[in-house]
Amino acid sequence: MRVLYPGSFDPLTFGHLDLIQRACELFGGVVVAVLKNPAKKPTFDLERRLHQIKMATGHLNGVETISFEGLTVSCARANKADLILRGLRAMSDFEYELQIAHTNRSLDADFETIFLASEAHHSFLSSSVVKEVARFGGTVAHMVPEIVARDLERLFNSGESTNQNGEH
Ligand code: ADP
Numbered sequence: 001m002r003v004l005y006p007g008s009f010d011p012l013t014f015g016h017l018d019l020i021q022r023a024c025e026l027f028g029g030v031v032v033a034v035l036k037n038p039a040k041k042p043t044f045d046l047e048r049r050l051h052q053i054k055m056a057t058g059h060l061n062g063v064e065t066i067s068f069e070g071l072t073v074s075c076a077r078a079n080k081a082d083l084i085l086r087g088l089r090a091m092s093d094f095e096y097e098l099q100i101a102h103t104n105r106s107l108d109a110d111f112e113t114i115f116l117a118s119e120a121h122h123s124f125l126s127s128s129v130v131k132e133v134a135r136f137g138g139t140v141a142h143m144v145p146e147i148v149a150r151d152l153e154r155l156f157n158s159g160e161s162t163n164q165n166g167e168h
Contacts, residue, residue: 003114004081006033006072010042011148012052013130015122019087020057022116029062031079036069043131044151056145072100073108084111089118089126131156 003023009016009032023030032053036046044052046067057063068075076084084104086097101113118125130143134152141149 001027001083002031002079002081003027003029003083003085004031004033004072004076004079005085006035006068006075007086008035008037008040008042008127009049009053010127011044011049011130011144011151012056013122013125013127013144013148014142015087015089015118015125017056017145018119018122019085019116020063021060023085024060024062027083029064030085031064031066031081032057033072033075033079034065034067036067038069043155048151052145052148052151055147071107073104073111076111077108082111084113086113086115087118088115089123 005020005023007016020030020032034046034049034053042049050065050067053063053065057065066075066079068078072084075081084101086101088094088097097113097115104111104113125143130140130148131152133143134140135156137157140152143149144152
């Protein structure tokens with residue numbers, strides 16, 4: 001089974017990474033698909049998000065990192081995936097995720113969405129919470145991979161002139 005894990009990953013957290021790891025164990029690999037949503041201005045541009053994921057998953061076998069625009073089901077078809085993976089942290093995720101899963105299935109019944117429950121100790125983690133903490137100078141080392149922690153530090157706390165890609 002080939003599994004597609006779509007998301008914004010803006011930025012990648014240990015919650016995402018945990019799902020990627022578990023998908024590798026369950027399915028022998030996973031295609032991480034980073035959404036390029038022209039309607040949303042991301043904190044980290046697409047190239048940086050792809051780089052963060054590649055760096056943070058370098059130790060895992062079977063992780064492919066791609067980007068996509070448009071429908072998830074089109075991306076799944078183009079990449080010959082069988083399953084779409086999403087994560088559930090709490091009941092608050094459930095309603096939204098169920099709606100998306102039904103929508104995707106109504107568009108293309110060839111794809112099943114499967115859900116993995118977040119590890120309890122990752123269930124409070126979201127990209128937006130991580131950014132809030134980093135913005136106000138809090139430590140995020142226990143929330144995100146090192147590459148992301150460094151990028152956040154540069155972005156919010158250095159006071160140096162950097163662009164959103166963490167480059168000087
Ligand atoms: P999106 O913008 O598409 O919701 P995200 O990058 O926020 O993308 O999340 C991608 C997927 O990963 C979603 O299914 C989300 O529920 C899941 N996810 C996010 N954070 C966690 C976490 N801490 N633990 C488990 N799953 C998570």
